Amino acid sequence: MxxxxxxxxxxxxxxxxxxxxxxxxxxxxxxxxxxxxxxxxxxxxxxxxxxxxxxxxxxxxxxxxxxxxxxxxxxxxxxxxxxxxxxxxxxxxxxxxxxxxxxxxxxxxxxxxxxxxxxxxxxxxxxxxxxxxxxxxxxxxxxxxxxxxxxxxxxxxxxxxxxxxxxxxxxxxxxxxxxxxxxxxxxxxxxxxxxxxxxxxxxxxxxxxxxxxxxxxxxxxxxxxxxxxxxxxxxxxxxxxxxxxxxxxxxxxxxxxxxxxxxxxxxxxxxxxxxxxxxxxxxxxxxxxxxxxxxxxxxxxxxxxxxxxxxxxxxxxxxxxxxxxxxxxxxxxxxxxxxxxxxxxxxxxxxxxxxxxxxxxxxxxxxxxxxxxxxxxxxxxxxxxxxxxxxxxxxxxxxxxxxxxxxxxxxxxxxxxxxxGRDPEDDPMEREERDARATAAQAAIRALEAHERTHADSRESSDARLYADACARVLSVYQPRLDPDNASDDSARVRRAFEIEKQLRLTALRAEREEIYRLRNALQINDETLRRVLADIDLLEAALIGPTARR
Structure with missing residues (x-):
């Protein structure tokens, strides 16, 4: 004891x-x-x-x-x-x-x-x-x-x-x-x-x-x-x-x-x-x-x-x-x-x-x-x-x-x-992380395009539009990651836009979480549904804020 x-x-x-x-x-x-x-x-x-x-x-x-x-x-x-x-x-x-x-x-x-x-x-x-x-x-x-x-x-x-x-x-x-x-x-x-x-x-x-x-x-x-x-x-x-x-x-x-x-x-x-x-x-x-x-x-x-x-x-x-x-x-x-x-x-x-x-x-x-x-x-x-x-x-x-x-x-x-001795310039590790995210996004886009070409002929005509819309939504997630420093002449403006989009996504996810809790408290959903939906929201938020912020 x-x-x-x-x-x-x-x-x-x-x-x-x-x-x-x-x-x-x-x-x-x-x-x-x-x-x-x-x-x-x-x-x-x-x-x-x-x-x-x-x-x-x-x-x-x-x-x-x-x-x-x-x-x-x-x-x-x-x-x-x-x-x-x-x-x-x-x-x-x-x-x-x-x-x-x-x-x-x-x-x-x-x-x-x-x-x-x-x-x-x-x-x-x-x-x-x-x-x-x-x-x-x-x-x-x-x-x-x-x-x-x-x-x-x-x-x-x-x-x-x-x-x-x-x-x-x-x-x-x-x-x-x-x-x-x-x-x-x-x-x-x-x-x-x-x-x-x-x-x-x-x-x-x-x-x-x-x-x-x-x-x-x-x-x-x-x-x-x-x-x-x-x-x-x-x-x-x-x-x-x-x-x-x-x-x-x-x-x-x-x-x-x-x-x-x-x-x-x-x-x-x-x-x-x-x-x-x-x-x-x-x-x-x-x-x-x-x-x-x-x-x-x-x-x-x-x-x-x-x-x-x-x-x-x-x-x-x-x-x-x-x-x-x-x-x-x-x-x-x-x-x-x-x-x-x-x-x-x-x-x-x-x-x-x-x-x-x-x-x-x-x-x-x-x-x-x-x-x-x-x-x-x-x-x-x-x-x-x-x-x-x-x-x-x-x-x-x-x-x-x-x-x-x-x-x-x-x-x-x-x-x-x-x-x-704090260096006001860009952290090389942050630049390396951005470059890695851009490279990974390019690989994801190539994979999506290859998947689209491979399965284009085998789909039902009624599903073709659905696949196209879904592919466009998924691609929209990866497009902002493509080389944010060189996407335009004003790299600072691009990075600022990227941060604004990130904050908007976080705001939306947190609103989703609050609403899911409200539904559970009102007995409109049970705890199992709450946990399953929250797991998806938490994964998306964790990906946005990154490991440094989570600590």
Whole structure:
């Protein structure tokens, strides 16, 4: 009963966070509001306490979130931006582990270098979803956001593998670079292979079931929801990276167009993952807030052994390590761009510009989140000889403090930097979307014309007029999509007319919906008729407003 009650409270807290954000006079990042709610629930008045098991936390929350990220990651951008993504997901992680490790070993008395490396590994992974929530209404440039998404997808595995080696070095007192490197390669590649294989297997199974008409949408969506857990557990059982396995499974299923042509299944799956992503991410930050009083209590007891009992040292550790993380990230990104410029000049290609603003945005976008919290709590309690793990309470407090500090700094700095450099010109992604819609409309028109020619001779004369009228109505839907930029000399006027038509269609659809509800309330139609008509109206409205507006 306690588990059920706690789960319901967490779910209520996540739902409440969305309501509070709309009521607050100032725009507040969702993760900060959720952490505040969690901290309030842990106060003596409520007294809610959740003992967080890191292994259970990883298994419950991380696989579906990473699977959804992998599913949404654009394949084209991932291939094109592979070099900077790898440089950040692998190179920056190792650079951060080394820099933070030596710095922690220096400023925190009694912390061995291997334990400092462990904290560096804990603080290495970033959270791209948290970045989206703190950037405000001004969106991060798409190319940069794709790099951040790819980094967040891949650096979780590299950071956790580095953490495993750092903890092993702290427990045994030894570390061998060669075997560690080979082990890292095997763990990472093994996780990727498991995820890819599972994705292919599931896609083939769905194709077989669909062929035999066993294509119930709800059942297939339920099976799809289990894939990230299966990928994580299978990879973990084989001793390879479960995180990379979940990511690879999501990207593989997206690349195989698993839900192509299945409207109901696709819509149900998209809605399911959107809701799971909202709930699970919210629960992660609420749980962080719930842990804060206990983290502070343990850190207060631990700091007495390493810093003479001065509580202000805890705040100093968080501030200093946060600044080191920012400096480390800034330096690495600057070196990466400088290397890309040298490589472009050597190839005779246009060199990318060393933009201080872009580097600053990329630096502040290194927000820490769920993986950092879980990794910090997974630090062992004792060493191999049974003695307490050095400064564990302080290290966990520092990790939680860095998560909060990175959220606060990003929520203040990112919107200002993004507004300062906002490009007034047309978004290339919007132009690409318009071009894609125009090309798709041309294909639809050609198909309609071919259908008309093929069946013209076989129709009854009484149906010929009906087919012609129906074809004209369908064609009228696609005509406005044909190259709205170049349909006339005044492209702005054409785009404005297209928007006006879109608003008129939305107005008509919403009037239809209101009338359908009125008929149901007047008992002129039943609920089954209501649902069937509303389903058609909702599909048309969803197609008009697009995915961005629906979110």
């Amino acid at each position: 306690d588990i059920v009650f706690t789960s319901l409270v967490l779910l209520f807290a996540v739902a409440l966070s969305g309501v509070l954000i709309g009521l607050l006079p100032l725009a507040a990042p969702k993760p900060m509001v959720q952490i505040a709610i969690g901290s309030a629930l842990a106060l003596p008045g409520f007294g809610l306490h959740v003992s967080l098991d890191p292994d259970l936390f990883f298994l419950l929350f991380i696989p579906p979130l990473l699977f959804a990220d992998g599913w949404r990651m654009p394949r084209r951008e991932f291939r094109r931006l592979g070099a900077p993504i790898v440089a950040l997901a692998l190179g920056l992680v190792l650079f951060t582990v080394v820099c933070v490790g030596y710095f922690v070993h220096w400023i925190i008395p009694g912390v061995p270098l291997s334990v400092g490396f462990a904290l560096g590994a804990v603080l290495s992974p970033t959270d791209a979803l948290a970045v989206s929530s703190v950037s405000g209404r001004t969106a991060i440039p798409r190319r940069l956001m794709h790099i951040l998404q790819g980094e967040a997808l891949m650096n979780d595995a590299s950071a956790l593998v580095a953490l495993r080696f750092a903890i092993a070095a702290a427990l045994t007192g030894s570390f061998a670079l060669g075997p560690a490197t080979m082990s890292f390669i095997l763990i990472a590649s093994g996780g990727l292979l498991v995820g890819i294989a599972l994705g292919w297997l599931f896609s083939g199974l769905r194709g077989y079931l669909t062929h035999w008409r066993a294509d119930d949408p709800a059942s297939h969506v339920a099976l799809l929801m289990l894939i990230p857990y299966a990928a994580y557990l299978l990879a973990d059982a084989l001793g390879v990276s479960g995180i990379l396995s979940a990511v690879a499974a999501g990207m593989t299923l997206n690349g195989l167009n698993t839900l192509k042509g299945e409207l109901t299944t696709r819509m149900q799956a998209n809605n399911l993952w959107s809701m799971l992503e909202f709930v699970f991410n919210g629960m992660v930050f609420v749980l962080l807030g719930l842990q804060m009083p206990h983290i502070v209590a343990r850190a207060t007891a631990s700091v007495a052994d390493i810093a003479g009992g001065e509580l202000w040292h805890l705040g100093w550790f968080v501030i200093a390590i946060t600044l080191v993380l920012l400096a480390t990230r800034y330096i690495w990104i600057w070196l990466m761009l400088w290397g890309m410029r040298l490589q472009a000049r050597w190839r005779g290609e246009p060199a990318p510009r060393l933009s201080t603003r872009v580097i600053a945005i990329s630096t502040l976008a290194g927000v820490r989140g769920a993986i950092t919290l879980a990794a910090a709590l997974s630090l062992p309690l004792t060493l191999a000889d049974g003695s307490p793990f050095p400064a564990r309470g302080v290290l966990v407090f520092v990790a939680a403090g860095v998560i909060l500090a990175s959220l606060v700094i990003a929520s203040i700095g990112l919107p200002a930097l993004l507004r300062a």
